[in-house]
Amino acid sequence: MESVWRFLKSKQGITIIGFLVLVILVVVFYSISPNQTQAVLNSMIRHSTPLILGALCGVMCERSGIINIGIEGHMLLGAFMGYMVNVWTGSLVLAVAASMLTGSLMGLLLAYMSIKLKLDQVIGGTVINILALGLTGYFYTVGLTTSGKIMTFPLGPLADIPLIGPVLFNNGFITYAAIVLVFVLHFFLYRTPWGLRTRAIGEHPEAADTLGINVIRMRYMNVLIGGAIAGLAGGFLTLESVGSFERAMTNGRGFIALAVMIFGNWSPIGAWGAALLFGFATAMQTQLQFMGIDIPHQFVGMLPYVLTIVVVAGLVGRTHPPAAEGKVFEKE
Amino acid sequence: MNQVPVLEVRHVSKQFPGVLANDDINFSLNKGEIHAILGENGAGKSTLLNIIYGLYKADQGEILVDGQPIELSNTQDAIRHGIGMVHQHFMLVPVFTVTENIVLGSEVTRNGMLNMKEARQKVTELSKRFGLEVDPDALIEEIPVGVQQRVEILKALYRDAKILFLDEPTAVLTPQEVGDLFKVIEQLRERGVSIIFISHKLKEVLAISDKITVMRRGKVVGSTTPREANERILAEMMVGRDVILTVDKEPARPAEKVLEVKDLTVFSDQKHKAVDHVSFDIRAGEILGIAGVQGNGQSEFVEALSGLRDAAEGEMILNGQRMPFKHPRALVEHAVSHVPEDRQKHGLVLSYSLIDNMVLCTYYQPPFAKGFNRQNDAMRENAERLIKQFDVRTPNADVKASTLSGGNQQKVIVARELSRPVKLLIVNQPTRGLDVGSIEYIHSQIVKIRDEGAAVLLVSAELDEIMSLSDRISVMYHGELVATMDVKEATREKLGLLMAGVTPD
Numbered sequence A: 001m002e003s004v005w006r007f008l009k010s011k012q013g014i015t016i017i018g019f020l021v022l023v024i025l026v027v028v029f030y031s032i033s034p035n036q037t038q039a040v041l042n043s044m045i046r047h048s049t050p051l052i053l054g055a056l057c058g059v060m061c062e063r064s065g066i067i068n069i070g071i072e073g074h075m076l077l078g079a080f081m082g083y084m085v086n087v088w089t090g091s092l093v094l095a096v097a098a099s100m101l102t103g104s105l106m107g108l109l110l111a112y113m114s115i116k117l118k119l120d121q122v123i124g125g126t127v128i129n130i131l132a133l134g135l136t137g138y139f140y141t142v143g144l145t146t147s148g149k150i151m152t153f154p155l156g157p158l159a160d161i162p163l164i165g166p167v168l169f170n171n172g173f174i175t176y177a178a179i180v181l182v183f184v185l186h187f188f189l190y191r192t193p194w195g196l197r198t199r200a201i202g203e204h205p206e207a208a209d210t211l212g213i214n215v216i217r218m219r220y221m222n223v224l225i226g227g228a229i230a231g232l233a234g235g236f237l238t239l240e241s242v243g244s245f246e247r248a249m250t251n252g253r254g255f256i257a258l259a260v261m262i263f264g265n266w267s268p269i270g271a272w273g274a275a276l277l278f279g280f281a282t283a284m285q286t287q288l289q290f291m292g293i294d295i296p297h298q299f300v301g302m303l304p305y306v307l308t309i310v311v312v313a314g315l316v317g318r319t320h321p322p323a324a325e326g327k328v329f330e331k332e
Numbered sequence B: 001m002n003q004v005p006v007l008e009v010r011h012v013s014k015q016f017p018g019v020l021a022n023d024d025i026n027f028s029l030n031k032g033e034i035h036a037i038l039g040e041n042g043a044g045k046s047t048l049l050n051i052i053y054g055l056y057k058a059d060q061g062e063i064l065v066d067g068q069p070i071e072l073s074n075t076q077d078a079i080r081h082g083i084g085m086v087h088q089h090f091m092l093v094p095v096f097t098v099t100e101n102i103v104l105g106s107e108v109t110r111n112g113m114l115n116m117k118e119a120r121q122k123v124t125e126l127s128k129r130f131g132l133e134v135d136p137d138a139l140i141e142e143i144p145v146g147v148q149q150r151v152e153i154l155k156a157l158y159r160d161a162k163i164l165f166l167d168e169p170t171a172v173l174t175p176q177e178v179g180d181l182f183k184v185i186e187q188l189r190e191r192g193v194s195i196i197f198i199s200h201k202l203k204e205v206l207a208i209s210d211k212i213t214v215m216r217r218g219k220v221v222g223s224t225t226p227r228e229a230n231e232r233i234l235a236e237m238m239v240g241r242d243v244i245l246t247v248d249k250e251p252a253r254p255a256e257k258v259l260e261v262k263d264l265t266v267f268s269d270q271k272h273k274a275v276d277h278v279s280f281d282i283r284a285g286e287i288l289g290i291a292g293v294q295g296n297g298q299s300e301f302v303e304a305l306s307g308l309r310d311a312a313e314g315e316m317i318l319n320g321q322r323m324p325f326k327h328p329r330a331l332v333e334h335a336v337s338h339v340p341e342d343r344q345k346h347g348l349v350l351s352y353s354l355i356d357n358m359v360l361c362t363y364y365q366p367p368f369a370k371g372f373n374r375q376n377d378a379m380r381e382n383a384e385r386l387i388k389q390f391d392v393r394t395p396n397a398d399v400k401a402s403t404l405s406g407g408n409q410q411k412v413i414v415a416r417e418l419s420r421p422v423k424l425l426i427v428n429q430p431t432r433g434l435d436v437g438s439i440e441y442i443h444s445q446i447v448k449i450r451d452e453g454a455a456v457l458l459v460s461a462e463l464d465e466i467m468s469l470s471d472r473i474s475v476m477y478h479g480e481l482v483a484t485m486d487v488k489e490a491t492r493e494k495l496g497l498l499m500a501g502v503t504p505d
């Protein structure tokens, strides 16, 4: 009895209980109003995809000790370049590649500023955000057309499962990629030498250095990969979700992604859970507006942002960010 | 006996900005030898080992292993040649387990994945073979320093080190742990491992080493063996003058009560009762020494009294005034000075210059501030004066504290804390990692502060330090002060028994 209670109060216990409660709620709602439930869950997945990709970028960078405030910028420029390549070539494959490449170039810039120039990393990230906003705003012209966007494709019989099928197994390529990436990165981070070393350089780079781990090279690599993932988040917006580009279309998602990363305690699967929660808040926001509930829509629209503030303010001081993040690593 | 040394250093020099840390060093280590390096703080001992370990690049010179010159571009090269190093400030990832720390960088893998099960087995095996007891699954941040050190040694052995560097391994250990460490060292020697060992404790050096090399200001100034030397001779070789190894002081003249502590109870980070209803007082003009084996609550005790940790119960009355807990500034303003145990964590801001570190508690007061303005000239003058007075070895006052040698970092803290008006001085391991010359100076300063009418609370794991400085001695055991006596009544044996929890009746 005692031990059951202790388990229920532990972190895993709470997670499991929370999960079960959610499942029950979903089932209840589904039996009351199937269409609406499915719409909300679909929109939750759609809204969570850029957040989880952004948060994975954050995990990659911060776990290796580099704070990345520039995720928003990676996303925006990635969205723009993906869109432009789609306009020019009509090839979605090239377009996605362009988004990711753009993101990783921005990552390279951040890494160069923080590692080589030893610039304050928060300022480095801000530079990237402003740069992305300026570049896309300047080069964007209205009235461009593309030959299409990434279509959803159902995953065979899986897609026929009621509720779960349409929600999880009938999506576009980038959405699938995001979910797969969550598990791949989680596995890499906790089960491979690369992951152990990455976590080490984010906690105590000097210790890693004394064991012959090339801290600087690893940081460059991880920020580059992280940048590519954030670029993909941008690609998702222009190539899979919206289908076109607008000025400043990322609309703070890069920053919410940071909150998602913190809420997920710097772990990919944790971040996924957090991203789904944020996605859900956003989905509710649209749903509430549809239902014509008598609250000014500005208040409803605030939901995801309020959630961000609550989460970050409530968690600061209680989570454990990587100890060495944001600190310059100096050899000799 | 004309064997090839396992390690030879020829004409190695290293220049840091403003300091020639190593100046044409020649040095050799024979197989199975325990070789001690002695030298003042900042003499360049750690630098030399860091160069051989591939962490720093020498400006010139060469390094030979088994008679062959080796190329050292990073630590991997050194590790490959069988060199292992335990750093002065441990290099462990606090949130990793023991096993993770040991295998980091040379992981055991299967199909590219971590194989922690096998890694764990290897660690257990190594730890059995060398008698270095560790729990492979414990988190580093939750184990005592003595065990952390075993992990550091295991790290080197896991990489098959034939040559092991121990940079001040005993500075943070209890006498008991030092004994254990020496057993391990002897055992390693029997297995053919050669060891370089840095220490400031002359007794230890004489007890364990086969050969002793002395460095001063970046140069090797001589070498000897324990048979030919004694403490006096070594001290003189190091410092270049005669050193008084005992403290000479007048008997105390205790005056009014300065500090009164009633029923103090403090919990540790792990929520154990670390300090258990402790009451005591200290008068102006006396030094109360707290003896005890480390880990009996001294850290929490001092942290509570210095405002770093909250107390669960109890009162702290300073000059008749009740003081709040967890309020360091209130203490600073009531002329309480504190030399913390962990110099890098609580004593310094490593990335700040010495100028800033010297005014950490007083930067907002005149003469260092006028309204909102910092007075840079006053701060600089203050730092330069203290550097000179306390003989901090540094190129100038502008360097970051992180670039100083361990002992010199300690001197910066002591200088800062003693340079303010002091009514109560709380010192925890004040001379940890200091050379004999600096210990002599700091001890004399503590006595001087006492004679000027301050109350002093001295916590130290060094029985010698407690016995030679204190006027009264209390013994801390399992969070309680189990006995208090006048220094005249104290003997090593009596204190030793009390520290082990045996109460004579």
Ligand SMILES: Nc1ncnc2c1ncn2[C@@H]1O[C@H](COP(=O)(O)OP(=O)(O)OP(=O)(O)O)[C@@H](O)[C@H]1O
Binding pocket: A332, B016, B017, B019, B021, B039, B040, B041, B042, B043, B044, B045, B046, B047, B048, B088, B393, B394, B395, B402, B403, B404, B405, B406, B407, B408, B433
């Ligand atoms: N990374 C660094 N950058 C600049 N100067 C340094 C650096 N490391 C050491 N020094 C300087 O080199 C000199 C030698 O330092 P080192 O750490 O080798 O001394 P040490 O003999 O180990 O002293 P201690 O007994 O206090 O540990 C010191 O004057 C120190 O200020």
Ligand SMILES: [Mg+2]
Binding pocket: B045, B046, B047, B088, B167, B405, B406, B407
């Ligand atoms: Mg040193």
